[in-house]
Every structure is written in structure tokens, then in C-alpha cells.
Amino acid sequence: xxxxxxxxxxxxxxxxxxxxxxxxxxxxxxxxxxxxxxxxxxxxxxxxxxxxxxxxxxxxxxxxxxxxxxxxxxxxxxxxxxxxxxxxxxxxxxxxxxxxxxxxxxxxxxxxxxxxxxxxxxxxxxxxxxxxxxxxxxxxxxxxxxxxxx
Numbered sequence: 001x002x003x004x005x006x007x008x009x010x011x012x013x014x015x016x017x018x019x020x021x022x023x024x025x026x027x028x029x030x031x032x033x034x035x036x037x038x039x040x041x042x043x044x045x046x047x048x049x050x051x052x053x054x055x056x057x058x059x060x061x062x063x064x065x066x067x068x069x070x071x072x073x074x075x076x077x078x079x080x081x082x083x084x085x086x087x088x089x090x091x092x093x094x095x096x097x098x099x100x101x102x103x104x105x106x107x108x109x110x111x112x113x114x115x116x117x118x119x120x121x122x123x124x125x126x127x128x129x130x131x132x133x134x135x136x137x138x139x140x141x142x143x144x145x146x147x148x149x150x
Contacts, residue, residue, distance in 0.1 A: 009039040011111045013104060015086070017048035017120035018071070019063035023144070024119050025071055031117070032075045041107045043068055043079075044100035045086045046120040058088040086124040095123065097131055104128040108135035118143045 014031055018024040031038050045064045047057035055063070065085055072079045086100030105128050108114045116125055116139055125141055 009035075010037060011041050011107070011114045012038045013042045013044060013107060013114060013116045014040070015044045015046050015100070015104075015116055015118035015120075015122075015124050016068070017046045017060060017064050018067040019060065020048040020050075020120060024064075025067070027117065027119055028068065028071050029075060032072065032077045040077075040082065041111075041114065042100075042103050043072075043083045044104060044124050045084065046100075046118065046122075046124055047087050047089060048120055057090065061085050061088055087121075087127060089123075090121060091123050091126050095127065097127060098124070100124040101127045101131060104139075105132045105135055108132075108138045111138065113138060113140065115140045115142060 012031065014028060016024045016028060018028060028043065031040060045061055045068065048060045049056050065083065068083050069079060072083070084099040084103045086098050087095045089095045101124055104116065104124060109132070118125055118141060122143055129136060
């Protein structure tokens with residue numbers, strides 16, 4: 001008999017710019033298909049931009065939001081009170097709070113620990129921390145993304 005015991009599900013938020021690149025779709029699908037491990041608290045939409053393709057952060061919200069809904073529908077994942085639009089611009093442009101920020105704070109405060117898997121701009125998480133410092137000790141951020149500092 002194995003000494004391994006199944007532990008509690010891991011409370012997670014996926015913060016994603018899903019329409020940007022295909023890694024986000026795979027991450028979302030993996031998380032949905034792994035609900036025996038993950039308690040998916042929310043999927044929040046992060047901004048992205050592609051100037052050469054004329055996609056800017058505000059438009060990226062709708063593109064990524066619709067992409068999340070499409071993937072969730074394909075995988076029969078109920079999106080009721082689960083998918084939230086985030087920042088429509090980047091932190092350096094003085095963005096304000098949004099649905100995603102408020103949901104991140106709400107979830108973090110109610111759980112002992114919440115893991116935020118973020119792919120892309122970390123704007124929503126930064127805004128949530130800025131608004132409610134108490135979440136610092138209640139979240140773990142796993143971040144895949146970023147840009148050159150130059």
C-alpha cells in the first residue's frame with residue numbers, strides 16, 4: 001500500500017492573455033482537465049498588445065475573454081462567476097481596478113493559500129496587491145511571461 005495520500009485540491013486562479021499565443025490555451029485546457037488537483041477559483045484576463053497586428057490592450061480583453069469562453073465551452077467547464085475581465089492597459093499607464101482585481105482579492109482573502117498562475121502581463125496581480133496588501137501572505141504567484149527591461 002502506498003504511503004502517498006491525496007491532498008486537498010489546490011486553489012488556483014489563472015491570469016491569462018489567452019488570445020495572444022497558444023501556451024495559454026494549453027494551460028487553460030490542462031487546468032480544466034486536472035480538476036481532480038485544481039480548484040479553479042477564477043480565470044482572469046490580462047492585457048496584451050501587438051502593434052504590428054493592430055491589437056492593443058483594450059481590444060485584447062475582448063479577444064482573450066471570448067477565447068476563454070470558447071475553450072471552456074468545448075471542455076464543458078461552467079464559466080458562471082469564473083471568468084473576469086482585467087486591466088485594459090498596463091500598470092505604467094495608471095490603470096485602475098477592474099473585475100479581475102476585485103475577484104483576485106476576494107478569493108485570496110477567503111483562502112488560506114491561493115496560487116495564481118499568470119501567463120503574460122502581471123498587471124492584474126500587481127493592481128490587486130497594490131489595492132489590498134493583506135493578500136501578499138495568502139498568494140503564491142507563478143509567472144510565465146514578461147518583457148525586456150530595456
